[in-house]
Amino acid sequence: MDLGPLLPAVLLTLGILGVIVTDLLGRGRRPAVPVTLALAALAAAAVAALGIPTGDGLVLGVLRADAFGVVFAVFCCGVGFVSILATLRGEALRTPGGEFLTLVLSAVLGMVMLAMSADLVMLYLAFELVSIPSYVLVGMRRADPRANEASLKYVLFGAVSSGAMLYGLSWIVGLCGTTSLDGLGAALANGAASEPAFVVASVLVFAGFAFKISAVPFHFWAPDVYAGAPAAVAGFLAVASKAAGFAGLVRVVAATLPSVPALGDPLGGLLPEGGPLIRAMAVGALLTMTFGNLGALRQREIKRLLAWSSIAHAGYLLLALCVWSPDAMAALVLYLVAYLFMNLAAFLIAGIVIRELGTGDLAALGGLGRRHPGLGLALAVVLFSLTGLPPFFGFVAKYSVFYAVLAKGYVWLAVIGLVNGVISLYYYARVLSFLYLAEPAEERTLRLGWPDRGLLAALVLPVVVFGVAFWGDLLEWARRVGPAVFGGG
Amino acid sequence: MSPVPLLALPGAPSLAAVGLGPYLVVGAALFSAGLVTVLARRNAVAILIGIELMLNAANLNLVAFDRFGPGLVRGQVFALFVLVIAAAEAAVALAIVLNVFDSRDRVDVDQVRSLKG
Numbered sequence: 001m002d003l004g005p006l007l008p009a010v011l012l013t014l015g016i017l018g019v020i021v022t023d024l025l026g027r028g029r030r031p032a033v034p035v036t037l038a039l040a041a042l043a044a045a046a047v048a049a050l051g052i053p054t055g056d057g058l059v060l061g062v063l064r065a066d067a068f069g070v071v072f073a074v075f076c077c078g079v080g081f082v083s084i085l086a087t088l089r090g091e092a093l094r095t096p097g098g099e100f101l102t103l104v105l106s107a108v109l110g111m112v113m114l115a116m117s118a119d120l121v122m123l124y125l126a127f128e129l130v131s132i133p134s135y136v137l138v139g140m141r142r143a144d145p146r147a148n149e150a151s152l153k154y155v156l157f158g159a160v161s162s163g164a165m166l167y168g169l170s171w172i173v174g175l176c177g178t179t180s181l182d183g184l185g186a187a188l189a190n191g192a193a194s195e196p197a198f199v200v201a202s203v204l205v206f207a208g209f210a211f212k213i214s215a216v217p218f219h220f221w222a223p224d225v226y227a228g229a230p231a232a233v234a235g236f237l238a239v240a241s242k243a244a245g246f247a248g249l250v251r252v253v254a255a256t257l258p259s260v261p262a263l264g265d266p267l268g269g270l271l272p273e274g275g276p277l278i279r280a281m282a283v284g285a286l287l288t289m290t291f292g293n294l295g296a297l298r299q300r301e302i303k304r305l306l307a308w309s310s311i312a313h314a315g316y317l318l319l320a321l322c323v324w325s326p327d328a329m330a331a332l333v334l335y336l337v338a339y340l341f342m343n344l345a346a347f348l349i350a351g352i353v354i355r356e357l358g359t360g361d362l363a364a365l366g367g368l369g370r371r372h373p374g375l376g377l378a379l380a381v382v383l384f385s386l387t388g389l390p391p392f393f394g395f396v397a398k399y400s401v402f403y404a405v406l407a408k409g410y411v412w413l414a415v416i417g418l419v420n421g422v423i424s425l426y427y428y429a430r431v432l433s434f435l436y437l438a439e440p441a442e443e444r445t446l447r448l449g450w451p452d453r454g455l456l457a458a459l460v461l462p463v464v465v466f467g468v469a470f471w472g473d474l475l476e477w478a479r480r481v482g483p484a485v486f487g488g489g
Numbered sequence: 490m491s492p493v494p495l496l497a498l499p500g501a502p503s504l505a506a507v508g509l510g511p512y513l514v515v516g517a518a519l520f521s522a523g524l525v526t527v528l529a530r531r532n533a534v535a536i537l538i539g540i541e542l543m544l545n546a547a548n549l550n551l552v553a554f555d556r557f558g559p560g561l562v563r564g565q566v567f568a569l570f571v572l573v574i575a576a577a578e579a580a581v582a583l584a585i586v587l588n589v590f591d592s593r594d595r596v597d598v599d600q601v602r603s604l605k606g
Contacts (some may be wrong), residue, residue, distance in 0.1 A: 121567045128574045135581050139588060148589045155582045156536055160527050162578075163543035166571060167520050170547040170564075174554030179563045 005065030015041020023098025031095035046077035062119035066484035072115030079240035086232035090351040103133035111244035150228020165208025171201035181255035212245030226307035235347030281322035289315025326482030328404035333478040338397035345459035367440035392467035512553035520546035
């Protein structure tokens with residue numbers, strides 16, 4: 001048995017143990033040691049994941065280390081890495097304690113497992129390993145009543161949705177007589193899908209995933225939770241947790257979709273052909289992007305605005321998912337990479353602004369772009385890229401998603417997606433109007449250290465570079481996941 | 490393999506004779522009770538109790554399906570994992586509830602409203 005594919009997980013686990021031990025031994029006097037250790041563990045896990053010999057075989061019967069899993073493992077390690085760095089420069093400007101690092105590493109470990117899972121037990125365990133540390137991370141600032149309320153809301157909604165998901169899973173396991181995703185597909189092909197109970201169970205399971213990726217109608221927690229959490233943690237949840245949810249969703253859909261019978265076409269070609277699952281995802285995608293963008297219109301606080309914007313982006317990602325073609329899968333990965341840089345940069349700026357001004361109100365941003373041209377330019381680039389304007393990475397990502405949608409002939413989906421892009425331009429540009437046009441309520445200069453500038457540049461530069469050049473190479477790289485999901489590789 | 494009755498009351502049918510159906514009905518009732526508790530109660534601790542009911546409904550399903558199904562023991566192993574997860578989740582949730590209680594002396598979710606979607 002080859003345990004090589006488990007190396008990232010082993011390294012992350014060693015990192016968790018190392019952080020706990022060094023934190024206890026140092027008694028908080030040398031906080032840099034556990035931080036360095038955690039960053040090293042994440043970097044090592046990412047490198048180890050890249051070195052995994054990808055194949056279609058199972059590891060221990062429950063994990064599948066294919067190109068898809070590797071891409072998401074590297075992705076989540078990267079987000080964890082940036083989030084720890086962003087926390088160092090975030091609201092409180094303090095070195096995070098061992099408990100914070102342990103929780104981030106545990107959540108990343110869960111994400112890696114979720115992206116590689118090939119078994120429902122593994123899937124559920126990984127899902128909870130992402131969720132439970134996230135509940136605590138949101139409430140890290142224990143003295144802040146808003147953080148407390150946010151984490152209470154998150155843990156209650158999260159536990160209810162995962163409980164409902166588990167109940168659905170228990171029916172699916174029972175009806176199919178197996179927990180492996182491969183066996184699930186085979187059982188469904190033999191007619192297990194025709195049971196009415198199976199339909200109810202599937203709805204419950206997908207509700208659990210919808211909560212994780214903050215898709216409508218399970219999105220309402222996101223604005224409150226992101227607003228209450230530290231900006232770096234909000235970025236971590238918005239990017240890594242969402243990406244891991246999508247990875248798990250892809251695993252489940254890939255296992256079940258080929259075996260679920262297609263329906264007729266009662267809606268006259270408005271929605272993609274294919275089974276009820278594809279239809280539900282298409283409707284979910286449209287609702288999610290529309291509600292996300294409309295919700296963002298009335299926001300006055302930057303983290304809350306970014307939360308609604310991240311809901312809208314979940315809609316675009318779902319759109320790529322419901323097309324369900326190798327091209328669309330590559331577009332999904334490309335979009336997630338673009339989303340990583342844009343969103344982490346946006347949340348980093350939010351953290352810096354809240355640290356310096358003590359508030360995230362958009363009105364407080366007045367005139368900031370003129371006093372801090374660098375910060376203003378970075379925020380402008382990020383917001384235009386989030387809108388999907390050229391020549392930024394966000395445009396390339398949106399273009400490849402819509403290209404995949406149109407290639408399958410779903411004109412309506414693409415049109416609604418484009419209309420949504422126009423709506424989003426309004427609220428992103430409104431932030432910029434505060435930044436450059438509004439008069440400041442009080443003249444305040446931000447103290448930006450070189451770590452702020454360096455980290456920001458490292459996140460914003462790729463948004464420009466991949467928007468202008470090299471995105472073809474990145475797309476080629478993203479295409480590697482296609483065969484892993486659709487077979488034939 | 491024939492199920493052995495754990496509790497043999499005189500005149501009562503054995504566990505095996507009851508069959509799978511009643512277990513699933515009890516599971517569905519537990520799940521519904523949990524869901525109603527979650528939706529109807531405003532106290533955070535009561536909501537957590539409702540969540541526990543939902544998880545245990547799933548456990549009952551898993552074990553019953555496994556007992557009357559192919560008997561691969563996978564369902565029972567799954568149920569064991571769920572027990573551990575439920576404990577971890579309850580510990581974290583109660584810690585958070587305590588934290589909220591410290592800051593405002595009550596844990597009704599209606600009172601937690603300084604954050605609004």
